[in-house]
Every structure is written in C-alpha cells, then in structure tokens.
Amino acid sequence: SLPNGHTAKKLDIVVVGGGLVGSLEALYLAKRGHRVRLYEYREDIRETPQARGRSINLALSIRGRRALKDVGLEQHMIENHGIPMVGRMIHKLDGTTYAIPYDARTNQCIYSVGRNYLNGMLLKESENYENVERYFNHKLIEANLKKGSLTFTKTDTKEEVKVNADLVIGADGAFSAVRKAMMKQPLFDYSQKYIEHGYLELCIPSNANGGFQMPANYLHIWPRGTFMMIALPNQDCSWTVTLFMPFTNFKKLDSKEKLLQFFEKYFPDSIPLIGKKKLIEDFFSGSPSPLVSVKCRPYNVDDKALIIGDAAHAVVPFYGQGMNAGFEDCTLLDQLMQKYKDDLPRVLEEFSDTRWKDTYAISDLAMYNYVEMRDLVTRPSYRIRKAFDDLIFWAFPNFWVPLYNSVTFTTMPYSKCVENRRWQNKVLFSVIVAFMIFTMFGLFYVRN
Ligand SMILES: Cc1cc2nc3c(=O)[nH]c(=O)nc-3n(C[C@H](O)[C@H](O)[C@H](O)COP(=O)(O)OP(=O)(O)OC[C@H]3O[C@@H](n4cnc5c(N)ncnc54)[C@H](O)[C@@H]3O)c2cc1C
Numbered sequence: 001s002l003p004n005g006h007t008a009k010k011l012d013i014v015v016v017g018g019g020l021v022g023s024l025e026a027l028y029l030a031k032r033g034h035r036v037r038l039y040e041y042r043e044d045i046r047e048t049p050q051a052r053g054r055s056i057n058l059a060l061s062i063r064g065r066r067a068l069k070d071v072g073l074e075q076h077m078i079e080n081h082g083i084p085m086v087g088r089m090i091h092k093l094d095g096t097t098y099a100i101p102y103d104a105r106t107n108q109c110i111y112s113v114g115r116n117y118l119n120g121m122l123l124k125e126s127e128n129y130e131n132v133e134r135y136f137n138h139k140l141i142e143a144n145l146k147k148g149s150l151t152f153t154k155t156d157t158k159e160e161v162k163v164n165a166d167l168v169i170g171a172d173g174a175f176s177a178v179r180k181a182m183m184k185q186p187l188f189d190y191s192q193k194y195i196e197h198g199y200l201e202l203c204i205p206s207n208a209n210g211g212f213q214m215p216a217n218y219l220h221i222w223p224r225g226t227f228m229m230i231a232l233p234n235q236d237c238s239w240t241v242t243l244f245m246p247f248t249n250f251k252k253l254d255s256k257e258k259l260l261q262f263f264e265k266y267f268p269d270s271i272p273l274i275g276k277k278k279l280i281e282d283f284f285s286g287s288p289s290p291l292v293s294v295k296c297r298p299y300n301v302d303d304k305a306l307i308i309g310d311a312a313h314a315v316v317p318f319y320g321q322g323m324n325a326g327f328e329d330c331t332l333l334d335q336l337m338q339k340y341k342d343d344l345p346r347v348l349e350e351f352s353d354t355r356w357k358d359t360y361a362i363s364d365l366a367m368y369n370y371v372e373m374r375d376l377v378t379r380p381s382y383r384i385r386k387a388f389d390d391l392i393f394w395a396f397p398n399f400w401v402p403l404y405n406s407v408t409f410t411t412m413p414y415s416k417c418v419e420n421r422r423w424q425n426k427v428l429f430s431v432i433v434a435f436m437i438f439t440m441f442g443l444f445y446v447r448n
C-alpha cells in the first residue's frame with residue numbers, strides 16, 4: 001500500500017447528487033486517489049444566473065467547518081464569504097430587539113453562507129482533481145445496487161446512459177432515488193414525517209448605500225408562538241428571511257390586504273425593511289415548501305452502495321444542522337476509509353452501525369426544537385435554564401457543556417450531546433428538589 005496509508009487498490013466510485021454533500025464527498029474520495037464520477041440532475045449551478053435576492057443561505061458551524069478544512073476550503077469560506085453570527089437577535093412584537101450571544105465566554109460564532117456559492121466552490125475545487133468527472137443534467141432513474149449498475153436519463157436529450165461502479169454513493173437529497181432502491185432490501189428501516197409547517201423565503205434588500213438594514217452579525221428571529229420568522233445575512237448585505245408557519249395559516253393569507261394586516265400585527269418592524277411591494281410580490285410569487293424528516297437505516301447495501309446527507313437523514317431545519325450533519329457524514333466516512341485502508345465491507349458496515357445513533361439524535365433534537373423554539377427563546381423558563389446553564393458552563397467549562405453549545409460548537413457525537421442533556425436534567429432536577437426541601441425545612445425551623 002502507499003506510504004500515506006492509502007491502498008494501492010483504486011476504486012471506481014459514482015456519486016449520485018452534486019449538491020452540497022455529494023460535491024464534498026467527491027473531494028474526499030478524490031483526495032484518496034479513487035476515480036469519481038459525479039452525476040447531478042440539475043444543470044451546473046455555476047452557469048445558471050443567480051436569481052436576484054433569492055440567494056438562499058445556511059448556518060455553517062463547527063462540524064461543517066471541519067469537513068471544509070479537510071478539503072482545504074474552510075479558510076476561503078470563512079475569510080472571503082461567510083458572515084459571522086455571534087448571537088441571536090430577537091425581534092419582539094413591539095419592534096424592540098435584544099441579543100442573546102451564542103457563547104459569551106469564548107465569543108464563538110456560526111457563519112451564514114450562500115448555498116449556491118458553497119456548492120459552486122465545492123464543484124470548482126473538484127476540477128483540480130483529474131480523477132473527478134462531473135456530469136450535469138443526468139437524472140438517476142434506475143439502480144441495481146447489488147450489481148452497482150445505474151441508469152440515468154439526460155434531461156436535455158432524454159437519452160439513457162448506463163453506468164457501472166465498484167461503489168455507488170447516494171447524496172441525492174431528501175427524496176433520494178438511491179434510497180428508493182435501497183428500500184427494496186430486506187431489513188431496511190424507514191420512516192418519514194411531514195410537519196404541519198411550511199416555509200417561504202422573503203428578502204430584506206440592502207439599504208440605499210448598499211449596506212445592511214439590520215445589525216449584520218446576528219441570526220435574527222421573530223418568535224411568535226405557533227409560527228416564526230428567521231433572517232440570515234448575505235454577502236450582498238441583503239437578508240434571506242424564512243417564514244415558518246402552518247400551511248393552514250398560509251392559506252388564510254389569500255389577499256394583499258390580509259397579508260399586510262398579518263405582517264402589521266405580527267412583524268411590524270419587518271415591513272419597512274422588506275418593503276410592502278416586495279413583500280406582496282415575493283409572498284404571492286411562490287408557495288410555501290414542505291418540510292420532511294426522514295429516518296432510515298442501515299445506510300449501506302453490502303460493499304456496493306451507501307447513502308449520505310439528506311438522502312440518509314433529512315432533518316427539519318430547526319437546529320441549523322442538516323448540511324453540517326451531512327458534511328460530518330463525509331468526515332466520518334473518510335476516517336473509516338483511513339482506518340480500514342478503503343476495505344469497503346468493513347468501512348460501510350461500521351459506518352451504518354455507528355452513524356444512525358447520531359443522525360437519529362439530531363433528527364429528534366431538531367424536531368424538539370421545532371416544537372419548542374418558536375416560543376422557547378421568549379419563555380422565562382428557557383431563559384432561567386439558559387442563565388443556569390451558562391453559569392455552570394462558565395464555572396465548569398469541561399464538565400457542563402450546555403446542549404446548544406455542544407451541538408453547535410463541538411464535534412461531540414450528537415447522541416452524546418443528548419445523553420449529556422439527560423444527565424444534566426437529572427442533576428438540575430435533584431438540585432431544585434434539594435433546594436426546595438432545604439427551604440421548607442428552613443422556613444419550618446424559623447417558624448417554630
Ligand atoms: C429552510 C431550510 C433551512 C435550512 N437551513 C440550514 C442551516 O442553516 N444549516 C444547515 O446545516 N442545514 C440547513 N438546512 C439543511 C440543508 O439544506 C440540507 O441538509 C442540505 O442541503 C443537504 O445536502 P445534500 O447534498 O444531502 O442534499 P441536497 O442539498 O438536497 O442535494 C441533493 C442533490 O441531488 C440531486 N438529485 C436529487 N435526485 C437526483 C437524481 N435522481 N439523480 C441525480 N441527482 C439527483 C439534486 O438535484 C441536488 O443537487 C436547511 C434546509 C431547509 C429546507
């Protein structure tokens with residue numbers, strides 16, 4: 001085998017899906033010297049004009065940064081593109097705002113990055129490897145995973161293309177065709193859940209002299225109980241605003257007047273920022289998109305196929321971890337390939353056996369947040385708990401890492417983050433009970 005621990009055996013790998021996770025995975029595999037063919041349904045996003053103001057963005061945190069670092073792109077993304085968000089900026093109904101820092105102790109932050117920019121960067125980087133070939137406008141329609149044989153149709157000419165590979169990696173998103181083929185395998189567990197909320201993207205444009213209209217280094221939230229709005233900053237000083245609301249509520253807003261009344265009532269401070277005309281245009285030009293949560297396992301078929309990213313674990317976005325979790329899949333897969341020298345049967349089996357506990361955990365955490373977060377940040381109990389968490393975290397930083405910090409600012413396995421939280425809840429509960437008993441005895445003693 002080669003000095004750097006790579007096997008002499010070079011694999012012929014097909015990655016289905018050239019989105020964020022598929023294009024990152026292609027880089028990891030290329031660095032290991034394998035032959036990679038990346039097939040993407042859509043056209044090359046670097047050639048499509050960026051729809052103005054529709055630059056959809058995402059929160060990049062430590063797990064995703066670690067993967068970008070492995071492929072040499074972290075510094076570029078952090079220094080040239082990502083916008084640091086040091087905390088949440090909560091917008092109250094009366095239009096006043098207050099900030100809650102992510103980590104007052106060490107000033108850690110997360111970054112807002114443009115989805116298409118990041119995807120384009122990953123695809124561009126793959127052009128530095130002559131062992132990566134990119135095929136756009138190719139839709140996977142048939143897969144015999146046991147044999148590693150795939151059939152694509154070219155979306156422009158409709159012709160069929162047959163492809164064979166030693167390994168097929170499905171990074172084709174929440175509605176994955178590779179996962180669909182996997183579902184025919186015996187002992188394949190699968191569940192999905194559409195939540196009652198949909199989401200719609202709006203845009204807060206930059207101001208007259210091209211600057212930000214709101215404090216730039218924050219993730220802005222308008223928590224309103226059963227619905228909420230969230231805004232992340234873009235490089236062009238605009239904001240991508242995402243309104244999360246039950247589909248039934250969206251349906252009720254079926255006229256300009258009703259829409260404006262709704263925003264006057266619930267998001268008054270956002271109207272001058274978005275602009276009434278743009279609000280009406282953007283709101284009625286699209287329709288709310290659904291949000292699905294997918295859990296499944298195992299992620300492999302023998303040593304022939306593997307699914308990663310949203311194809312393996314689509315989560316609701318209420319933790320900002322979907323892409324970070326998919327990027328973490330790629331990091332862990334690479335560590336296993338290094339550990340077992342690309343011996344696929346062992347790599348894929350251990351990936352499936354170990355990864356599902358963590359993806360199920362983050363899926364449950366995101367779903368819990370969905371239920372809690374819309375008003376969690378406004379609830380006194382949340383803020384008391386957070387103050388308590390931050391106090392103990394400050395006092396014993398290596399002993400008590402609050403849940404949000406461990407998920408977002410450490411690479412602790414998601415399942416371990418949840419385990420910690422359970423243990424912390426027990427400790428907190430017993431401290432409160434002890435405190436109450438102590439107070440009762442104290443009062444009783446004083447009275448007599
Ligand atoms: C509203 C919202 C907000 C979010 N915010 C965040 C955030 O702040 N932070 C975060 O980390 N994550 C966030 N996410 C999650 C994140 O968008 C996903 O986790 C991430 O895009 C998953 O990447 P992926 O490559 O696995 O799948 P996708 O990005 O869906 O890419 C799949 C690719 O496969 C292609 N494809 C699909 N089917 C086929 C086929 N049959 N043949 C060929 N190609 C195919 C698609 O064209 C696509 O390019 C958010 C998601 C939503 C919906």
Ligand SMILES: COc1ccc2c(c1)CN(c1nc(C(=O)N(C)c3cc(Cl)c(F)cc3C(=O)O)c(Cl)s1)C2
Nearest residue numbers: 057058059088219221230242317318319320373408
């Ligand atoms: C582009 O569309 C979207 C949609 C949702 C999200 C993101 C981008 C990015 N998101 C992040 N969430 C956390 C987090 O840990 N929690 C608990 C939060 C959860 C919610 Cl729902 C929220 F509104 C704030 C926080 C917060 O803490 O700021 C981060 Cl840290 S980043 C959610």
